[in-house]
Amino acid sequence: xxxxxxxxxxxxxxxxxxxxxxxxxxxxxxxxxxxxxxxxxxxxxxxxxxxxxxxxxxxxxxxxxxxxxxxxxxxxxxxxxxxxxxxxxxxxxxxxxxxxxxxxxxxxxxxxxxxxxxxxxxxxxxxxxxxxxxxxxxxxxxxxxxxxxxxxxxxxxxxxxxxxxxxxxxxxxxxxxxxxxxxxxxxxxxxxxxxxxxxxxxxxxxxxxxx
Amino acid sequence: xxxxxxxxxxxxxxxxxxxxxxxxxxxxxxxxxxxxxxxxxxxxxxxxxxxxxxxxxxxxxxxxxxxxxxxxxxxxxxxxxxxxxxxxxxxxxxxxxxxxxxxxxxxxxxxxxxxxxxxxxxxxxxxxxxxxxxxxxxxxxxxxxxxxxxxxxxxxxxxxxxxxxxxxxxxxxxxxxxxxxxxxxxxxxxxxxxxxxxxxxxxxxxxxxxx
Numbered sequence: 001x002x003x004x005x006x007x008x009x010x011x012x013x014x015x016x017x018x019x020x021x022x023x024x025x026x027x028x029x030x031x032x033x034x035x036x037x038x039x040x041x042x043x044x045x046x047x048x049x050x051x052x053x054x055x056x057x058x059x060x061x062x063x064x065x066x067x068x069x070x071x072x073x074x075x076x077x078x079x080x081x082x083x084x085x086x087x088x089x090x091x092x093x094x095x096x097x098x099x100x101x102x103x104x105x106x107x108x109x110x111x112x113x114x115x116x117x118x119x120x121x122x123x124x125x126x127x128x129x130x131x132x133x134x135x136x137x138x139x140x141x142x143x144x145x146x147x148x149x150x151x152x153x154x155x156x157x158x159x160x161x162x163x164x165x166x167x168x169x170x171x172x173x174x175x176x177x178x179x180x181x182x183x184x185x186x187x188x189x190x191x192x193x194x195x196x197x198x199x200x201x202x203x204x205x206x207x208x209x210x211x
Numbered sequence: 212x213x214x215x216x217x218x219x220x221x222x223x224x225x226x227x228x229x230x231x232x233x234x235x236x237x238x239x240x241x242x243x244x245x246x247x248x249x250x251x252x253x254x255x256x257x258x259x260x261x262x263x264x265x266x267x268x269x270x271x272x273x274x275x276x277x278x279x280x281x282x283x284x285x286x287x288x289x290x291x292x293x294x295x296x297x298x299x300x301x302x303x304x305x306x307x308x309x310x311x312x313x314x315x316x317x318x319x320x321x322x323x324x325x326x327x328x329x330x331x332x333x334x335x336x337x338x339x340x341x342x343x344x345x346x347x348x349x350x351x352x353x354x355x356x357x358x359x360x361x362x363x364x365x366x367x368x369x370x371x372x373x374x375x376x377x378x379x380x381x382x383x384x385x386x387x388x389x390x391x392x393x394x395x396x397x398x399x400x401x402x403x404x405x406x407x408x409x410x411x412x413x414x415x416x417x418x419x420x421x422x
Binding site: 007012013015016017019020042043078079080081083085094095097098099101102104105108109110148149172173175179181187189191193194195196197198199200201202203204205206207208209210 | 296415
């Protein structure tokens, strides 16, 4: 397991894709795959794949390819998917509700422990048996319950404030959907999903092609 | 405008962030900003900023900084945000509905023309005055209405099929939320939002720090 300390951010960003493809291969009862075959499926070059997978162990056997189940399990460990993560969603608007309803996350090991909002119209609403609570109770809730990941789905102007409350109460991971860049100390991990930025990137690429 | 052909993908990915920060500065009535000040706000180095912004014109004036409005307008042009994009959402589940309700996209110039689903329980539902239509009508709709961007929010197993229908009917941009990698011809632009991959990246980084 020592090898994993050396895995670069670029490799980490590619790992979920490997995980997804290996899961599909397992579902289709495939046992082994060569880097060349995997390359055709996943779209990375075979040499890139060999290099990536070498980062965390000796899996490929020359001429025999990768043992898919072994590789899948090892990648799951590296991705931290062999344990459970407790999450809260702050902001029960459109995106917050959609994420709360998305059962796929639960299957991956992310359990939803609480949903909070500032809007009286949303407080009390039940989403998958979890009642939306007043954001005023967030701090109290975090003090009582250990939460690993806070999902921020509030408006931009409130996002940093919410982030500060989460971090102050020992939440180490932030999944941020607000279109702002949060300021956090170095021991906090932030992963952004900036939907508008993504849509704008698409329009930019479309526009470039048409000119 | 000739310069823009040379803008790299890395710069394009950074442009929405510039756009967002410049919009905020304009809102706060700031006229000019130096690359150093912008760097402190945006988190890129001053030299990175100068290099990025040099890609598409001569904006900075030594000692005077950037004219924010001019720069904002130019970046808007490059990002293709000075025109309207007509979009359809295919898949009116959690994420599809959330995106349909997200008025910020409309403000950026992305107008929602239609929503489609396969689920009889969702067909007929009204989201912001747009009725969810049976996916069987998608092709017919696309033949009658020019659509720039198709937003795919269907289940993985149906995503490629939906993508093929969109592309066949002249949709050039795909914003894909299904956790699959779509196969398209070279003239089609796909921008993925793989939420599970993003969450898994977060768990991986969290897990790395705790070990």
